[in-house]
Amino acid sequence: MKMLINVPETVVSDALRGLAAAHPELTVDVQNRLVVRRDAPVADKVGVVSGGGSGHEPLHGGYVGMGMLDAACPGEVFTSPVPDQMARATAAVHSGAGVLHIVKNYTGDVLNFKLAAELAEDEGIDVRQVLVDDDVAVTDSTHTAGRRGTGATLFVEKVAGALAEAGAPLDRVAATARKVNECSRSFGVALSACTTPAKGSPTFDLPPGELELGVGIHGEPGRERRGMMTAQEIADVALDAILEDLPPGGPVLLLVNGMGGTPLLELYGFSSHVQRILGQRHVGVARTLVGNYVTSLDMAGASVTLCRADEELLRLWDAPVRTPGLRWGC
């Protein structure tokens, strides 16, 4: 498998150097693997920190900036960052108002963020945690006890970031972040496996003519292998799985997310089927985002995430955000 890299060992460091050079509004510590808002810590503001394995870009480093994350700590590809990294990130954004950790539900991340929170609490920093576990495909998986955290991470980071930016206190930012997660559900599908730089070959075997329904963002097995389906059939299966489990309520935020290797032309086409089916099922779509936001390296495929959104969530979603991966209103 050909890659646009020097050697596998420096992939994450090289990417961080590239991020630093392209985005002078961020402070990137390549040595310690931290991406921090240049103006951090922002006085009297709750700090919002996330992190996880690399390979899901723009998640998380690409979502650092005004109105979203204050800091991100990227691990090696598909590998949790270490507690020290997370504790450094926490200290870097701590202004006295406390810090929220946004943690995707993978065993390594959960364990390490727990240790990081203890380290931070030892330093007198008040920490709350929100666990993202929106993937309805499977309960328990290769890297997870319970549901996996996937596309809803974007919603949680955006909404929590907006509320923190507006000056809300730690407990309210944490409660709202939890509400976003509770109101969100995702389902993903893989048309191809992905290839990590270290392995250099596909991480799992997906025969020609088959797809993986309910795949995880590291290529973890989903619900079922099937013969190839049309975009419309895939949208039907994804929305069946999501809507069966989604709390009833108002309109939704819709994320039609590419896994990294699927062209935008296909994603927009897939999105048209998702929107049509939602219309038939009388689910109102308040906002739509189509693109590669929570990726799995070069995996072909897509995921759908819905989040039931009340007026407050929509207002926070629409609030200005300025990050490399998501920007509007400023």
Place this chain on the structure above:
Amino acid sequence: MKMLINVPETVVSDALRGLAAAHPELTVDVQNRLVVRRDAPVADKVGVVSGGGSGHEPLHGGYVGMGMLDAACPGEVFTSPVPDQMARATAAVHSGAGVLHIVKNYTGDVLNFKLAAELAEDEGIDVRQVLVDDDVAVTDSTHTAGRRGTGATLFVEKVAGALAEAGAPLDRVAATARKVNECSRSFGVALSACTTPAKGSPTFDLPPGELELGVGIHGEPGRERRGMMTAQEIADVALDAILEDLPPGGPVLLLVNGMGGTPLLELYGFSSHVQRILGQRHVGVARTLVGNYVTSLDMAGASVTLCRADEELLRLWDAPVRTPGLRWGC
């Protein structure tokens, strides 16, 4: 080759329906294949129109909106739109101040835009054309007499759009667009071929362990096939080719563009090598954009575009833009 589509015949229409549903600020005519700003024609403003084959998303439909294009006309995948489409787009954005056509240098596009301009002139619409031909890799190619138009299209569309938005007259918008093209150079590399929906298999044959230096955005042959190289070596070759030909001058706008199938993690790493080499060669980088902006479906690979930018160009680059694919300042 598995794709997230229904049938090849409806790929472009389905994508346009998805674009319409996701972006209520655009008017999408699926039947006639037009993407137009909802507030077009904007009184007293020069209209800015582009178009070309589909498969390069977000180019061009994703660049319609305030501060960039007024309309785009997408053709079938890798196929020029027809003169009627272009003439309709021109009429839809014509407010009396004239219309600029931004045309990538491919024989079909050039011919059809010429006919469209004649149709529009017959209706009393003043039309100017700027031809984009920034690709230094080859002169004359599969679909082109002269150099191909690639990454600089983004720069031309952004800068011309900003100047038109500021109320400049047609001749000035056209002259500035031409200046941006003259000050821009690109070089692309493919690590894999791309697959069109109609063909369903790779459009060219690139053996494992080889890459194509100087590839075009439809997979047209470049300068040379070579054994696989590191990201750093590729950056060296690309910048050698570009800098040899770039007019001397001030700092540059830098676009490190993904062809569609290369993960953002790799693109940022590649960009770090590009920036380091530019530093060694004393080329100042004023602004950097890293991502999938001018793509070739699922092709793995990247291109580099530099544009020498004076104060005016930088001001126009920084001006607010609100499109699905590029947004800042609003």
